[in-house]
Amino acid sequence: MVNLKQPRLSGLGRNPAAPADVLVRLATHRAGRHGLVTRKGQLPDAVVEALLTHGGRDSAVLLHGGRISPAMRHRIAEHPDPAIRDAHADFIRTMVERGVPIGIENLVEAYGRPPAELAAASDPKLRAMVAEAWRDRPMAVQLVLLTDPDPGVRAAATKAEHPGVPPEYYARCLADPAVQANVARRLPLTPDQFARLLEVGDETVLHAVAGNPNLTADMVVQLQDRVDPSVRIAVAFSRHVTPETRDRLLALVEAEKAAGSVDACVALDWSPYEPNWLRDAPLAERLTYLDCSHAVFRRVLAAGRDLPDEAWQRLDDDPDVSVRRAAARRPDTPPQVLVRLLRAHGEVFHIRPLLVDHPNFPRQALRGFVDEPDPRVRVLALEDPELPVSVLRRFADSEEGFLRAGAARHPNVTAELLERLLADPEPRVADDAAANPVLPRAQMDRILTEAGL
Numbered sequence: 001m002v003n004l005k006q007p008r009l010s011g012l013g014r015n016p017a018a019p020a021d022v023l024v025r026l027a028t029h030r031a032g033r034h035g036l037v038t039r040k041g042q043l044p045d046a047v048v049e050a051l052l053t054h055g056g057r058d059s060a061v062l063l064h065g066g067r068i069s070p071a072m073r074h075r076i077a078e079h080p081d082p083a084i085r086d087a088h089a090d091f092i093r094t095m096v097e098r099g100v101p102i103g104i105e106n107l108v109e110a111y112g113r114p115p116a117e118l119a120a121a122s123d124p125k126l127r128a129m130v131a132e133a134w135r136d137r138p139m140a141v142q143l144v145l146l147t148d149p150d151p152g153v154r155a156a157a158t159k160a161e162h163p164g165v166p167p168e169y170y171a172r173c174l175a176d177p178a179v180q181a182n183v184a185r186r187l188p189l190t191p192d193q194f195a196r197l198l199e200v201g202d203e204t205v206l207h208a209v210a211g212n213p214n215l216t217a218d219m220v221v222q223l224q225d226r227v228d229p230s231v232r233i234a235v236a237f238s239r240h241v242t243p244e245t246r247d248r249l250l251a252l253v254e255a256e257k258a259a260g261s262v263d264a265c266v267a268l269d270w271s272p273y274e275p276n277w278l279r280d281a282p283l284a285e286r287l288t289y290l291d292c293s294h295a296v297f298r299r300v301l302a303a304g305r306d307l308p309d310e311a312w313q314r315l316d317d318d319p320d321v322s323v324r325r326a327a328a329r330r331p332d333t334p335p336q337v338l339v340r341l342l343r344a345h346g347e348v349f350h351i352r353p354l355l356v357d358h359p360n361f362p363r364q365a366l367r368g369f370v371d372e373p374d375p376r377v378r379v380l381a382l383e384d385p386e387l388p389v390s391v392l393r394r395f396a397d398s399e400e401g402f403l404r405a406g407a408a409r410h411p412n413v414t415a416e417l418l419e420r421l422l423a424d425p426e427p428r429v430a431d432d433a434a435a436n437p438v439l440p441r442a443q444m445d446r447i448l449t450e451a452g453l
Contacts, residue, residue, distance in 0.1 A: 006031030011434030
């Protein structure tokens with residue numbers, strides 16, 4: 001996290017090269033603590049002690065587990081101030097009370113009890129949190145949760161696909177309003193169960209049923225005339241509809257979107273449905289979708305790994321960039337295809353691994369992105385760890401803050417450039433400059449001195 005008022009202090013707190021004495025001084029300032037609590041790895045004992053002294057309960061909340069040494073865990077557990085001693089456990093209990101998802105490890109640490117005992121706790125909110133967080137629980141525990149007297153616990157127990165619902169519990173769960181929507185989206189349904197779910201009249205249940213991959217052709221036919229745009233999308237993506245029906249349903253939703261329908265816009269642009277059944281279809285059937293007019297089918301096809309060369313060539317030239325990106329993630333993508341795609345559309349940085357990290361991407365080509373006119377493409381040059389300082393100076397002079405921040409993070413940046421970037425008006429840039437491990441100790445001391453530390 002960046003401290004907007006003192007970004008150099010928060011960045012220095014994240015700097016992996018900052019020595020312990022620098023971190024201790026940072027702990028005396030709110031902005032320095034801001035960076036320290038997000039710092040990766042275990043904190044030195046002296047830094048933890050400083051955080052407890054100056055940050056009190058606010059810092060103690062985040063000092064737990066692998067963040068601190070066993071000695072400091074003992075120190076906090078025996079601390080004379082209960083606000084510090086119980087800070088992390090109280091925080092976790094507050095999150096449980098508010099229904100905020102918490103990892104099972106944090107629950108075990110905060111409550112001091114193994115998962116099986118927590119799953120049988122007297123507090124239904126805690127049982128529900130355990131049901132949501134403990135994904136690899138034994139089936140014996142799952143059966144108890146499925147029959148819990150609290151509907152919130154039962155809902156949490158069926159939220160994820162695993163560990164699932166055994167067949168002998170299908171009827172019970174499908175009749176339970178607390179879990180109907182959760183199980184209706186994945187359990188195989190009998191005709192009677194399908195009919196009863198449609199009669200419930202709940203939109204969430206209807207959407208769950210529509211997306212169930214186990215629906216029969218007859219069930220899909222019964223859903224075709226529903227006016228709900230999300231149901232129409234789900235049916236259009238079913239394996240049981242004809243191309244003509246698919247085109248008709250999608251055209252109806254597109255027309256509703258054009259007319260200003262918010263529901264239709266959400267159904268088209270934020271749909272949770274995809275034709276995932278296509279992934280497991282025989283190759284010959286999958287290849288028939290190369291000419292499908294709907295990009296989502298071609299995108300699912302492109303996620304395969306056993307297509308013939310002719311199909312890959314078609315997908316690499318697909319008019320939809322999302323299809324080309326999906327195809328580019330196969331193991332044997334030609335280098336020129338990767339370069340062409342990135343040069344035309346840049347990288348999607350929230351999807352890992354990056355395409356520039358593909359084994360076939362020619363790393364020497366990164367230098368060629370320096371002069372690209374589109375800054376979203378030009379930023380890829382910063383993935384070259386040996387980018388010349390002259391080029392980094394150009395990035396440091398960019399109008400776009402994300403390019404200056406990229407220069408501030410670069411391993412080849414000089415102390416002179418970092419000095420300039422530390423004074424950048426955009427907090428993220430200054431924070432990244434201070435967090436760069438090549439930052440000289442003299443500059444670290446100057447940052448601390450100017451802050452009065």
